[in-house]
Amino acid sequence: MLTGPYLELVDIHKSFGDAHVLKGVNLSISKGEFVTLLGPSGCGKTTTLNITAGLLTADSGEIRIGGKEMANTPPHKRGLGMVFQNYALFPHMPVFDNIAFGLKFLRTSKDEIPSKVRRVMDLVNLPIDTYRARYPHQLSGGEQQRVSLARALVIEPSVLLLDEPLSNLDAKMRDSMRAEIRRIQKEVRITTVYVTHDQEEALAMSDRVAIFQSGTIAQIASPLEIYKRPGSVFVADFVGHSNFIRGRVQEVSNATCTVVTDGGLAIVVPKTDFMTKNKSLVLAVRAEKIALLDKRDSRENIFEGTVESSLYMGSTSRVTVAVGDLRLFIHVAGEEVRTGKIHETGETVYVELNPRDIMVLQGETES
Amino acid sequence: MRIGIPNWMLLALPGVVVILLFFLWPLVLIFAYSLYTYDPLLIFTPTFTWENYVKALTDDMYVTAILNSFQIALATTIATLVLAYPMAYYLARIKSKTEDTVVSFIIFAPIMVSVVVVSFAWVILLSPYGSIYRILTAFNLIHGPFRLMFTKEGVIIGLTYTQLAYMIMTLRSSLERIDWSVVNAARIHGANSFQAFRQVTLPLSLPGIFAGSVMTFSLSLSSFVTPFLLGGRMIKVMSVIIYDNVVSVYNWPLGSATAVILFIISTILVGLFTYFLQKTRLEWLRT
Numbered sequence: 118m119l120t121g122p123y124l125e126l127v128d129i130h131k132s133f134g135d136a137h138v139l140k141g142v143n144l145s146i147s148k149g150e151f152v153t154l155l156g157p158s159g160c161g162k163t164t165t166l167n168i169t170a171g172l173l174t175a176d177s178g179e180i181r182i183g184g185k186e187m188a189n190t191p192p193h194k195r196g197l198g199m200v201f202q203n204y205a206l207f208p209h210m211p212v213f214d215n216i217a218f219g220l221k222f223l224r225t226s227k228d229e230i231p232s233k234v235r236r237v238m239d240l241v242n243l244p245i246d247t248y249r250a251r252y253p254h255q256l257s258g259g260e261q262q263r264v265s266l267a268r269a270l271v272i273e274p275s276v277l278l279l280d281e282p283l284s285n286l287d288a289k290m291r292d293s294m295r296a297e298i299r300r301i302q303k304e305v306r307i308t309t310v311y312v313t314h315d316q317e318e319a320l321a322m323s324d325r326v327a328i329f330q331s332g333t334i335a336q337i338a339s340p341l342e343i344y345k346r347p348g349s350v351f352v353a354d355f356v357g358h359s360n361f362i363r364g365r366v367q368e369v370s371n372a373t374c375t376v377v378t379d380g381g382l383a384i385v386v387p388k389t390d391f392m393t394k395n396k397s398l399v400l401a402v403r404a405e406k407i408a409l410l411d412k413r414d415s416r417e418n419i420f421e422g423t424v425e426s427s428l429y430m431g432s433t434s435r436v437t438v439a440v441g442d443l444r445l446f447i448h449v450a451g452e453e454v455r456t457g458k459i460h461e462t463g464e465t466v467y468v469e470l471n472p473r474d475i476m477v478l479q480g481e482t483e484s
Numbered sequence: 485m486r487i488g489i490p491n492w493m494l495l496a497l498p499g500v501v502v503i504l505l506f507f508l509w510p511l512v513l514i515f516a517y518s519l520y521t522y523d524p525l526l527i528f529t530p531t532f533t534w535e536n537y538v539k540a541l542t543d544d545m546y547v548t549a550i551l552n553s554f555q556i557a558l559a560t561t562i563a564t565l566v567l568a569y570p571m572a573y574y575l576a577r578i579k580s581k582t583e584d585t586v587v588s589f590i591i592f593a594p595i596m597v598s599v600v601v602v603s604f605a606w607v608i609l610l611s612p613y614g615s616i617y618r619i620l621t622a623f624n625l626i627h628g629p630f631r632l633m634f635t636k637e638g639v640i641i642g643l644t645y646t647q648l649a650y651m652i653m654t655l656r657s658s659l660e661r662i663d664w665s666v667v668n669a670a671r672i673h674g675a676n677s678f679q680a681f682r683q684v685t686l687p688l689s690l691p692g693i694f695a696g697s698v699m700t701f702s703l704s705l706s707s708f709v710t711p712f713l714l715g716g717r718m719i720k721v722m723s724v725i726i727y728d729n730v731v732s733v734y735n736w737p738l739g740s741a742t743a744v745i746l747f748i749i750s751t752i753l754v755g756l757f758t759y760f761l762q763k764t765r766l767e768w769l770r771t
Contacts, residue, residue: 170668170672171671171672172668172672191676191677192672193671193674193675195672198672198673199669199672199673201665201668203663203665205663205665205666205668205669206666206669209688218670218673218675219674221674222673222679223674268669269673
């Protein structure tokens with residue numbers, strides 16, 4: 118199924134007035150793949166989606182779908198389906214007409230329309246007899262979302278575009294729709310581009326995640342890869358909760374090397390190829406990868422620190438520990454289960470930064 | 485509240501008093517006059533008669549005036565709608581604040597000037613050897629005599645001009661309420677721009693079309709200055725006839741009867757219009 122690029126964006130540039138919103142976006146997506154565009158607001162992800170849809174015109178660059186150049190093709194001839202953040206259902210049409218909308222413009226015979234609508238409503242779990250005559254304002258957010266999805270899928274589009282489709286739903290509904298969209302996407306094996314600013318959503322749903330950073334793609338990789346091996350400080354910072362430690366390489370040995378922080382802490386890290394003596398770099402450690410210990414033992418990278426704050430949050434605790442001039446944010450999972458107590462402010466603890474869990478990055482931290 | 489009237493109802497009281505005193509009471513008086521008998525010396529005597537209504541509904545001049553009024557109001561409404569819609573569409577999608585201010589000012593300028601002045605300007609433009617005639621002959625577009633003054637068409641042109649701003653603003657606010665992502669959704673799912681307009685934008689702007697049309701229609705129907713100046717003695721409409729009766733001939737009963745007829749007919753029409761609007765207001769508007 119994953120044979121060559123199906124949807125290709127090549128060096129897309131776009132400005133609005135003085136604002137250079139897209140600065141050379143390159144993206145290539147295989148047939149049937151689910152790719153998420155993830156980034157903070159204003160990073161260009163929605164603009165990229167709208168350019169793909171033909172709602173905006175790129176200043177320069179190429180868009181190809183199934184090998185065909187699309188830059189000058191109007192939206193209605195691109196053969197796409199799209200789900201909008203606010204669902205964008207036609208308020209003056211009942212559910213059936215909303216879903217059947219796109220079929221009128223295809224060469225669908227009149228007799229075929231009801232069966233097609235029925236099939237797609239089954240797919241999105243909307244019983245046709247209950248819903249066909251209802252108007253959008255009579256539906257809940259989740260139901261509107263299903264109608265919107267059905268409307269996009271019924272025309273069997275070459276690519277399905279979704280623009281933050283879950284952001285207007287409440288947390289529970291979001292979780293179930295997330296699984297639902299992924300199930301449907303796999304069932305019809307449709308090439309999908311999904312825009313979100315919610316990293317959990319991106320990691321949970323996608324085959325690959327493209328991280329946007331001010332108008333370009335900072336990294337595009339599988340969710341696991343993005344999380345475990347972020348390519349830059351920006352990516353490590355945007356996805357997950359990371360602690361960033363600035364330091365300078367002091368010593369390079371065969372397998373490891375020692376980085377000394379500005380505050381004089383010596384941290385052993387795994388060796389990477391760009392390490393040379395005195396090079397300054399950034400270490401990133403996930404908040405959930407830092408272990409809190411009661412006492413020091415003989416392992417590497419155990420530092421004494423003081424608890425600055427501790428928030429109990431049910432399944433985890435969020436503990437802030439000051440180690441020298443560093444402040445480490447730590448997520449402790451199932452804390453009571455393990456230690457039977459909650460860390461108190463002012464308490465002396467030991468933190469362990471396992472070298473295996475330290476990500477070595479080049480570039481500057483945001484701060 | 486001890487007397488059981490909620491405070492918010494009391495807020496309406498001053499307005500209600502004004503309407504009762506200065507609108508409903510005169511209306512009652514007019515209705516009463518319309519049933520009185522005309523007297524050349526006393527203007528009227530309070531003797532009951534249907535005669536005024538019989539004359540107003542059968543006399544050729546009066547029937548023509550009623551028909552003229554409706555023809556002119558209808559044509560003005562259609563012309564205004566057709567001209568205003570694209571303008572309102574453009575205004576609804578305007579993004580720049582300055583552009584908005586400048587264009588809105590240009591649209592509103594004519595109604596900031598007295599309608600008498602505006603109508604006189606149209607007299608100059610429309611007259612047999614006026615500006616429009618000269619421009620058209622200069623470009624060889626017309627030959628021979630040019631007649632727009634004292635014609636229905638002339639009155640319609642003048643009225644359309646004075647009604648345009650109201651229609652534009654009504655349509656604009658209804659177009660601005662449309663969520664454009666709905667139109668985008670139509671475009672993406674296969675509709676070309678005309679089909680998207682026809683099937684989405686236009687039906688969603690229907691409330692504005694109705695509201696604007698009702699307003700333009702009733703304002704045109706009851707307008708006086710423009711038909712008086714541009715229609716002159718040749719094109720009689722109901723408002724001018726009422727004026728003639730009340731101010732020139734001192735036949736208040738006949739003038740009142742004509743006024744009551746105008747009032748009843750336009751109330752019925754506006755009522756029908758509104759009923760139709762409520763019906764086609766469709767379920768989707770009832771949120």
